[in-house]
Amino acid sequence: MTYTTTPLEQDLKVIGPVQAELFVRSSPQHTDFFTRLCDALVRVCPGSRPVTAGGCTRVAIDLWPTAHRFRRGYQMRLQISTGAHPRYARNTGSGEPLASATRLMVAEQLIYHDPGHPSGIILSKFQ
Numbered sequence: 001m002t003y004t005t006t007p008l009e010q011d012l013k014v015i016g017p018v019q020a021e022l023f024v025r026s027s028p029q030h031t032d033f034f035t036r037l038c039d040a041l042v043r044v045c046p047g048s049r050p051v052t053a054g055g056c057t058r059v060a061i062d063l064w065p066t067a068h069r070f071r072r073g074y075q076m077r078l079q080i081s082t083g084a085h086p087r088y089a090r091n092t093g094s095g096e097p098l099a100s101a102t103r104l105m106v107a108e109q110l111i112y113h114d115p116g117h118p119s120g121i122i123l124s125k126f127q
Helices: none
Strands: 002-004 012-026 031-036 040-044 057-070 077-081 109-114 120-126
Touching: 012 031, 012 077, 031 057, 040 057
Parallel strands: none
Antiparallel strands: 002 077, 012 057, 012 109, 012 120, 031 040, 031 077
């Protein structure tokens, strides 16, 4: 999934921490979420985060701090995926140890983006 801004009306200086905050639901309880403005990965395991009655989990992904000026007219893009093999060990979704896992689970992933689940990116802006 990719989120892309409209062309920026003015330069945007981003200095410091960057975080993607996602509200997600996954069919297997063991799953990964990978984001890239820079990049980061969060591994989700049963019991590692609270789950709402509807099965939604809030996942905060700290990306590398940055110092970048997005120029006027450019667009910012956030890429989200649920794996980044071979950079990170594959997550089979089975809960088995990653080095010896043999069962692969099919995963249905949902990322919510509505007023009650405002998935997005948090930037440290510099004026």
